[in-house]
Amino acid sequence: MTQHLKLLLDCPVVIAAVLVCGIGGTFQYGYSMSVMTSPSDFIKELVNKTCEHRYGLSLEPWQLSLIWSFTVSIFCIGGLLGSLAAGPLASKFGRKRCLLLNNFVAMFGAVLMLLSKTAMSFEMIMAGRFLYGINSGFSLLLHVMYLIECTPRKLKSMVGVTVGSFMSLGKFTGQLLGISELLGTETLWPWLLGFSGFIALFQLLTLFFLPESPSFLLLDRGDHQACEQALKQLWGNKDYSREVEEMLEEKAALQNVRNYSVLELIQNKTVRWQLMTVCVMFTTIQLCGVNAVYFYSFDVFRAAGIPEDKLRYAALGTGLCEVSTTVACFTIIERTGKKALLFRGYTGMSLVLILLTITVYLQTQVSWMPYCSMVLIFLFIFFFASGPVGVTPPLPGDVFAQAFRSAAYTIAWTINWGGLFLLGMVFPIIVEKLDYFCFLIFLFFCLGCAIYVKFNVPETKNKTPLEIAAEFEKMHCKPKLKDFTEKKVSGIISYETKL
Template sequence: MAQYFTLLLNCPVVIAAICVAGIGGTFQYGFSVSVMTSPSAFIKELVNKTCQQRYSVSLDEWQLSLIWSFTVSVFCIGGLVGSLVGASLVTKFGRKQCLLFNNFLAIIGALLMILSQTAMSFEMIMVGRLLYGINAGVGLTVQSMYLVECAPKRLRGMVGVTIATFISFGKFSGQLLGISELLGTQERWPWLLGFNGFTSLLQLSTLPFLPESPRFLLLDRGDRRACEEALRTLWGNKDHSVEVEEMLEEKAALQSVRNHSVMELIRSQALRWQILTILVTFTTLQLCGINAVYFYSFEVFRAAGIQEDQLSYTALGTGLCELFTSFACFMIIENTGKKALLFRGYMGMSAILILLTVTLYLQSKVSWMSYCSMGLIFIFIFFFSSGPAGATSPLPGELFTQSFKSAAFIIGCTLNWCGLFVVGMLFPVLVEKLDYFCFLLFLFFCGGCGLYVRFNIPEIENKTALEIAAEFQKMHCKSEESQREKGTELKLNSGKTYETKF
């Protein structure tokens, strides 16, 4: 671990790229996911007041809940649009330019949020949430591509984990700023919702000093000189001819090959296992039960005797646990490998979901069982943050060559946003119908993904996309050949005739 950390410290510009890209990228995603909890009562009050003033109508509870649900969920719609748009723009304009222009969406959204209470318009919050979603969708896609391509091959896994680290940092910041002592008050909540604009301004003022992705400059623009200059800026004034030659080998292998569409990627027989890996891991990331665990944490904390006005401070503990664990994953991933982190993470989460279901069932019968449930919640967050959260996001940039990357990110991010939307819409129904037994449904996804990773994915750490493709082919061609041999043997055996004596 020390050697990788030392190698990262020797690349200060890479560290700057991680921080600058993260604060205006996946930080926005994490912050927007968690920030709506604290001011929910104030926003609902604004909705009711607006309808009374405009239409002299007092909304029923179900009408208020419907408007509130749409205000929260419109972020996912924007995220899906941003993912679809960002993955295509990134090839045309470059990673850095997309990140720069993406900040203007968040700044406009922040202005709408800040002015919404003064203008007595909850619609401004909806539009702001939509713009935040588009910003987060573009940022999640482009930041992943930019960082993975700027990092040395030996540090690619460590740098990729920072994508999830900044999501955790954003979630924790939303929880922290939302407490009543800071911005979670009747007067200051619009500034809480508008905080994304300040982080966008920070990225907008610092990102121009960083170089463009070296791989984009060489493979998409064909500018070797600019690529070498970017490598020297990022990795130091050393000889980087080996890395350039590896990129040129990939370029030669893909000569006269254009960037492929999503449908072309899906139809590609040679990449079917890589595509299946993206489908399984990104779907499970949202359907693993992390949102259910966060939801039930308040019920568990109440049962443990924590007062209602102290719940927001206790929730900070869950956010802090996710942040620290994500940082620990950043420290160990190069020695452990993505495959091991994914497998251990999902199998650990599967075991915790079983235990959590049991303890919640016994909570009303045994007084101290709520403390066991509380401990299991933190352990579940630990397994999630130390594996799936950090190892999943960069996968499309590592499993696919340059011509397929944009399409792979479109698929991955579309699954991510659709999963988040589905969970947001269906989870309340699941809780109402199944109560805590809904964890058994999430258990199916965690266990299935863990077993898939164990038996169908090779180790991808410190390998190029071409080397990973060879590993996939080597792993699955053997199993397919073995099946064909067994089928041939079975056919031969079934064709034999045996003489029977009476």
């Protein structure tokens, strides 16, 4: 780990890219996910006042609940649209340019949020949430893609974990700024919702000084000189000839092969295991039960004797646990490996979900059982943050070559947004019908993913997409096909020119 950390410190521009992309990337997603909890009562009050002022109408509770649910869920619709558009635009115009322009979407959304209370318009909050969703859909995909392509191969695993770290940091910041001592007040809540605009402005002003992705410049634009200039700016005077050689090998394998669409990627049988792995990972990250655990944390903390007015501060502890664990994951991933972190994470989460179901069931019968549930909640967040949340986001860039990468990211984040929207609509019904036994549903996904990782996913640390493709082939083809597999490594996609 010390060797990799020293190598990272020798690349200050890469560190700057990590910070700039993280703050304007997955941080925005995490912040938007958590920020609506604190001002919910104030926003609902604004909805009521708006309807009374315009129409002289006092809303029924179910009508208010419906408007509130739509206001929260429209973020996912915007995110889905952003993810679908981000891949093709990134391949055509470049990662950096799309990231720069994407910040204007967030800033416009922030203006709507800031003016919503003054204009007495809850529709402006809906529109702002929709724009925030588009911004997050773009930034989730482009942040990961740009950062991985700007990083030396030896540091890709370590830097990739920062994607999840900034996501967790965004969630925690939304929780922190939402407390009543900061921006979670009746007068300041529009500034809480508009905070994302200032983050977007920061990225807009700083990202301008960073280079375009070297991989995009060489493989998509065919500009060898610009690629070397970008690598020199990012990595300094280090010897990056090996990385350039690997990109040229990939370019040779992709000669006469254009970037593939989502449909073409789905139809391509040669990368079916990579695609299946991405689909399994991104489905499970949404259906692993972390939202259910966060949801029940308030009941558990309340049962443990924490006063009602202190519950929000206890919830800050869960966010802080997630942030600190993802940072710790950053320090161990190079030694442990991605496959091991995923397997241990989902296995640990499965065990915790079983125990949590038992302890929540018994918490009204045994006086000390809520304390066990509280420990298990933090333990679940620890396992979640120590593997899945850090390893999953950069996975499409790890296992797919350049021609498939944009389409792979589009599919991955579409699954993410679709799962998030579905969970938001169905989860309240699941909780109402099953109560704490809903943990058993999420147990199925966690345990199934752990088994899939154990037997179907190779280690991807410090390997090129071509080497990873060979590992997938070795795991899933018969021994007699070994010669064919070895031959396929040198030109894993060359046969695509026939299509």
